[in-house]
Amino acid sequence: MIRLDAIAKQHGQQILFLEASATLQRGEKVGLVGPNGAGKSTLFRLITREEQPDEGQVSIDRGVTIGHFSQDVGEMAGRTAVAETMDGAGPVSQVAKELHDLELALADPERADELEALVERFGHVQARFDELGGYALEARAREILAGLGFSPEMMDGDVGALSGGWKMRVALARILLMRPDVMLLDEPSNHLDLESIIWLEEFLKAFQGAILMTSHDREFMNRVVSRIVEIDAGELTSYQGDYDFYERERAIAERHQQAQFDRQQAMLKKELAFIERFKARASHAAQVQSRVKKLDKIEKVEPPKTRKTTVFEFRPAPRSGDDVVKIAGVSKQYGSRKVHDGLDLLVRRGERWCVLGANGAGKSTLLKLVAGAVEPDAGAVAVGASVKMGYFAQHAMELLSPDQTVWDSLQEAFPRASVGSLRSLAGCFGFSGDEIEKRCRVLSGGEKARLVLAHLLYDPPNFLVLDEPTNHLDVGTKEMLVQALAGYQGTMLFVSHDRRFLAALSNRVLELGPEGARAWGGGYSEYVASTGREAPGLRAAAVAR
Structure with a gap:
């Protein structure tokens, strides 16, 4: 249906594509992956004819209809x-x-x-x-x-x-x-809650047309696509499988290429040592000349293009008392809508509660009540002894000083920290090289989220209250965050729509529903196994994977 033949595209000094080729067949569901700035959005614009390739050709079969969902929504008003x-x-x-x-x-x-x-x-x-x-x-x-x-x-x-x-x-x-015949979907799950993501997953799996999509939700990608196309260094490489398969195959290919590179480097070193040793001896002139010619003809093996992720060693959190927060008989109402009515919950040290509930069930309100951002209409929220709380919410990103750079922001927050540790922190959260000189006003939503999380976790509190911390984060940063929090010794209360994050980090589940709150012993994986559903409000069913 859609063919990209030897396309080249350059934005300023940045080469996005260089003799890149790929196809999208009828009914195929393909995930498009690559580092930020690799050209994923540009590829969509080439297909929709919003941009033209500098070289090569984008061919679309006659009569094929294309629907393009992007993050740039535009103005909407005046209609339902x-x-x-x-x-x-x-x-x-x-x-x-x-x-x-x-x-x-x-x-x-x-x-x-x-x-x-x-x-x-x-x-x-x-x-x-x-x-x-x-x-x-x-x-x-x-x-x-x-x-x-x-x-x-x-x-x-x-x-x-x-x-x-x-x-x-x-x-x-x-x-x-x-x-349409083809859907181009740029981060379709970005602004959805868990229930909506699962509904969209089922919709797209049943869709008869072709799909080309990007997503930072690896589980969503695994459920929907059957092929991955990677953009890297101007090339398009296809992997026949889901995201997990792509990751495994890419790692194997990197190891093979590294081994080839190492073998060639060892051979080159040996040959060059021979040439250097005998180049002045007339008796070895023919052998030296032969080896020089041989080296000239060798096709050099490039080292693999590895994507380095920095793993930051966060400081241990100070110990809190056994009872971290106690919620007793809490009620909260907005206008005529009663969000919580007589809610009780005890969070103890070391517990990691994930809060689940359909849209409007009061998940964020609960976190705000615990953080003291809103007051209950009735009942009490009591924070325990020696509790140092860290609260991440979407509005926290608005508190960044727009004129400060990333580096200024970190230095102001941690004036006694060494330059090395702050650079390591910045790199861990995706700010390397010149990116630390970016002003906060020009940061994307994902970059702001990463910076706020860096502030929060450098000197970690012993009680983390996190409202959708993975929103806008790419897969690599999510993985780093999961690894960092897996070793965190404190207590957590969090809301997330990312199923990997939920499964990896929770050991308790609080389900909010029309009948009130229900606590589940065990984490999100145990909740899914016990209920047969991945989110409240969904019918029980055999859960994929």
Whole structure:
């Protein structure tokens, strides 16, 4: 369906693609991976013709429809979420508009002389609308929006009143409703909660068209795609399998290439030593000359392009008392909506509670109550003795000083720290080289999140309260964070939609639902095994993988 033949593309001094080739076949589901800035978004723009390759060709089969979901949503206002979703449904939405215009024309007395022609046209358009499934369009739009977490009130409210994250969901719903031949999805799970991610997973697995997508959620990628295309150093390399398979195969290929490189280097060293030793002896002139010619003809093996991840040794957290936080009879209400009603919870030292619940169940509110960011309407939240709390929430990123650089920010926070340890910390969270001189105002959401986490974990508290700490983080940074927190000796209370993060770090589960809170002994993996579902509110089913 889509072919990239020997494409080259350069942005300024940066070479993104160099004689790169790949194909996307009908019905294939492909994950696109590569380091930040490798050219993933550029590849999408080449396919949608927003950009042209400097060399080579992007070929798309005649009649193939493409739906592109990107993080750049644009303005949305003045219509309901349902209407905005239906407007992006491709040909059927255009037919729906004409049908609506014809209905207005038929009701207009000033156009009575056109009545016969209007009625005839209305009949043709109505038949076409029915053929395209137009009368089921609104029901399908509502089903998709519900799957992405929208309540009926949100569906029928002005889309302009929604936050950026919810507008992203509307933009995603438009593409899903469109049902194109090819979906280009740039981080489709970024702004979704766990329930919506799992719903989207099932939708995409059942989708009959082709998919090319990026995602920082490795489990999501594993469930949806059956092939990985990697962008690295201008090349496109295909791996026939899911993300885990790609990682294993890439590691094997790196080891093989390293071994080849080492063998060649040893051989070169030996040959060069012989040449150096005997080059002045006439008796060995022929042998020396022969070896020089041999070395000139050898095709040099390049060392593997390894991606180094820094593992930072975090300091041990100070010991707290046995009871870290006690929540007794807590109630919290926003307007007429009761979020918590008589909630009880005791968090003890060393426990790692993950909080699960459907959208609106009060997960973030619970963390805010524990952190003291909001007060309960009734009941009490008591933090135990010797507890030093660290709280990560999305709003924490707004507290970074926009004029400070990354380096200034870390030095101000830790004035007594050595330059070496701060550079190691910065590198661990993805700020290496000149990136530490970036000002906070130009950082992306993911970069801001990484910087705030670096602040939080350099001198770790003994109680971490984390609200979606993995939002916007790439797979490598998530892995580093999981490794760092796996060795953390303190207590944790956290919300996350990343299933690897949940499974790797939790040893207790608090499920928030309409009937109240329920505590589960054991971590997220035990919860899934016990309930047969990966999130509250979902039907019990055989869980994949």
